[in-house]
Amino acid sequence: MLHDTGLVALAMLGGVDPWIFAFSFITVAVTVWMGFRSAKQSKTASDYFVAGRSVSVGWNASAISGEYLSAASFMGVAGMVMSSGYDALWYPVCYACGYLFLLLFIAGPLRRFGAYTIPDFAEGRYDSPLFRKIAVCFVLFIGFFYTMPQMKGAGTTLAYIFPGMPYWGGVVLVGAVITLNVALGGMKGITLVQAFQYWAKMFAISVPVFVLLSVYGFYNTQLAANATPIESTQQPALVQSVAQEIGRQPLVEKAPADETWISPFGPLTTKAAKAAGLSAEEARPYSLLYTYSLIIALVCGTAGLPHILVRFYTNPDGVAAKRTTMWVMILIGVFYVFPPVFGVLGRNFMPELYTGLSGIKGTDQVVLKLPTLLGEKYGPLGSILSGITCAGAFAAFMSTFSGLLVSMTGALAHDVYGRMLRPKATAQERMRMFKIAAVLIGTVAIGLGTLVETLEINFMVGQAFAIASASYFPLLFMSVWWRGMTMKGAASGMLVGGLSALAAATLTNASTLALDKGPMGKVFAVFAPLNDFWKDHPLLRILCEQPAIWAVPLAITLMIVVSKATRAAVPSDIRMKMLVLHAPEKLGLKQEYIQEHQTGAGH
């Protein structure tokens, strides 16, 4: 195969650690092999779209978790904890806890309603093909935003494994492998592959942590070596002795001080206020606001990510959908305990990473690089563990990218082609279209991926979450629980909320890019004056950087106001729809609903 020979050729280049290469290669090879193997088993169009709805709870939970733990979770969280300390802990916690919101308010009803995709739900709930089109656009929109950081992770990890490989080479290579895999295997293949990749990631993050901790001292000891504000004034000698005992490296100039790093409201949340020249005391209310907005974006964004939601349809029934969510929370909750440990260890033992620029060249690399520390004492063990974490990173961006590709391809092949362009297409034509759509979307994603080398992984992920939290989350939440919603209300809330969150985040992004000293800085030079504006208005800066705190209420308010104004347009059979959403499946109301609705969402 083309990509195999390509990898082998690259391995012959100098400077490649054979262990790191071997582990990464095995991950890629197993992923591709599993895709091909299951391709033989998926026969019908239904298999391709939602895996024939026969995936067991354990497999499905592993697969959702595998899909969800992206490059940002695997590398970004550790790097962010290392660079920003306590405040960064909100990311893993809210990534994991957003699922609780899904479980409490959305998972069960959505599954009972029984449509293949979110656009199916949007159309079925409001009897509006127009609304379906709007919803499809958002699937593609959020999807492309979320693929960019994955592509960035792929490009930079390959650049770490193969020194000298250009960034775009990694993006093209990984993108091509996954696109091929999705085109040939469909979702059935992806369920297996995703589940396998969750366990690969879990292994890759936990085993090196246990080895490193047993050599260098445990999690609590590592934290105890960082002085809190009280300790640094009252008992600095005590902390000093702990640091000496574990052999902590001296901090470099660019690293934040212990006191701000280990305490809440540190560098991450006070940046805007600090830039405005406010004192530490004055900056605290701003940090609190930043923290709350971040929490809302991450918790609601999780419930609104399109590639996660589509998986609830692969459960055999609503009870299984709930059990799946429970297991997903346990699986990712256990996982998210580990990346911060890498961050803490990195701070104590690899402070040189602070000197790099932000992004992958800096602290984001800590997960990949930290295990090589062991090389001094135990020879190849360091390389082996670094190889394992690299394999985990591969699993991370490969699984998230393929999940996104499946849901975006599904939207294009199933919604745009199968329902809008050619409703009378045969099953065979639909399947061919699925493959063509996969290649098409994969190519666009690769193209976008090569453009974002200078953007930060975590920031791009944050954008996707902010858009999702202000568009899909209000749509789903309100549609499920309020029968007074009309199509116009839902659409206006979703569009205004989602687009304004997007605009705010993009504005912040563009002004940050304008500071770049490379070619990107010139492209975005128009936005440079914005940075002076931010300095005078730190509050506006925070509200633009973290828009969820106003965008989510805005979307919900709009939905209520517009729905009230267009009250006459509430679907006439709203009571039946609500029954299908909320009544236990055992009552069999769904079948009844389909019979009444011959032209509805039935398949």
Add this chain to the structure above:
Amino acid sequence: MSAPQAPTDDVVHSESFLRSLMRRQLVLSITCASAFLVVLFGLPVANYVAPDLMATRIAGFTLSWLLLGVLFFPAVWVISFYFIRRSIWLENDEVEQARSAGRKEI
């Protein structure tokens, strides 16, 4: 919520059945959500109001780090476990209600 208006001929399709269905489920969801939100929104407040207390060392961790980085996950598992048990019970109860009211469905 008053007496059943019975616009259709049976219990399952009646207004009162749907209302009680949605209300019971929503009450359960909101109860669980508030337990979760108190912890989620309470922690930044605690950090803000009592920074010295939250910086207390517990076996090396600061209190706020221990809560957020480690203990938060099990707390959420407990809430979701309770929710799932209750909601499955609720569904069975609703099926029971509907059936005993005289309508049989597969």
